[in-house]
Amino acid sequence: MSVAFQVIAQRSALASYQPGAGSPAAILRTDLLAPLERLATSMTAERNQEIFAEGEPAKYCYQVVSGCVRTVKLMEDGRRQVDEFLLPGDFFALEVLGEYNFSAEAVTPVRLRRYTCAALEEFADRDRDFARRLWRLTAGQLRAARERMVLLGRKTASERIASFLLDMAERVSTDGGERIDLPMSRGDMADHLGLTIETVCRGLTQLRRHGTIAIDRGQIAILDARALGSAGGRVLH
């Protein structure tokens, strides 16, 4: 199941990371993990395959190499909350306390690098700088979580959708961030934004009708970034 391989391209992409921008889970540069490289196990997962389940004892944490992963919390009656979408370079399940407090599933076929939590902690114990970066990474995720609380608690449906598109654009942007590849379904988006599939659809349609975005298969093009920005309902600072 696990075959070792190298991912050179990814490394350079992550090296250009600047604090405050882009994916919060990618604060650690890959080259920082270089000493850990030999501890990593490569693995893959098929679309919709569960990587780990909520409640399991947490042995491993992961980095996305390619594809997209979602972290999910479920309520007893089936209501679902998608916590994060993880993209290449992002880490997840890093901040575990004994057991996973969410499950992780592959949105698309994914390649992952897997580390044992024990090895990471041990390494952190020896390397202060590494430990500090690990903490900072968790802090960055907490900061993102706080931003999402404003979204879930106080933003309207259309604001949530606009914010989401801007967020994704910032994370996946290859060039100016005009073309976004959205690997997840409307249902995933809805469960991420605290909405229903229909409301997400209508919101996207409305943005398309206003000429703010263009929709084409799983791809979305941002035509009017300024309009999208003001539709997102800015938070102070």
Next chain:
Amino acid sequence: MSVAFQVIAQRSALASYQPGAGSPAAILRTDLLAPLERLATSMTAERNQEIFAEGEPAKYCYQVVSGCVRTVKLMEDGRRQVDEFLLPGDFFALEVLGEYNFSAEAVTPVRLRRYTCAALEEFADRDRDFARRLWRLTAGQLRAARERMVLLGRKTASERIASFLLDMAERVSTDGGERIDLPMSRGDMADHLGLTIETVCRGLTQLRRHGTIAIDRGQIAILDARALGSAGGRVLH
């Protein structure tokens, strides 16, 4: 403004902390901070006084000695999201990255212990165990934030209110957790739960009419914990 004093009672209360239960921000026992004691500055804040503002460079982090603090995020148009209520023993602003990403205000008159972030980081660099606990504390807050995302994204108004009461009961319970002192206003609760003041009121009234709780001034008594539990809409695991 800053007068040094000791808080013996608090220390023993925190010493009885068990992982998984109670306030996520209180994972660090006070005695762990004992070596830092001399680095702490005591301070107070009046009701509704701002302790720090979002966007300010983050020099300090804090521990609540007595009273209640709220952390707040604001949108441009005034919409407000209350992130956390901090109670005695709880730490806040610990996970900062350069600048505060929320503001903190006193809900009641509060006494605080203040540490410089620099001192904490320096101490963490020297003490592996301390560093690890610092990371765990941030991880615990992240875990709590994830739980709140389910609440904000997927729970109904009455479920949010019931969950909130249970959460507070667990944190402030002196005995069996039957009597809860709620130091914050309905407005604060509403902004914490992503609701309006009126909806919070109606939800509480409904619980009172069903005989689940009793309301008396700022105090709430849980009469039927089982009913409150099932009204909270349990999350898996």
Next chain:
DNA sequence: CGATAGGTTGACTTCAATCAAACGACGTGG
């Protein structure tokens, strides 16, 4: 007392959820 701030309740509105149907893309097999 009266003033003020916070809390509660009621009437009405609205935004998003629900229910329902049709559409489009894609893959399989006849």
Next chain:
DNA sequence: CCACGTCGTTTGATTGAAGTCAACCTATCG
């Protein structure tokens, strides 16, 4: 190659939960 089924998406009609607007109640304090 086209018919068919499946899955995800889109759109429309209707409902309902929570928001808004407004009035009144209740404490606390000068």
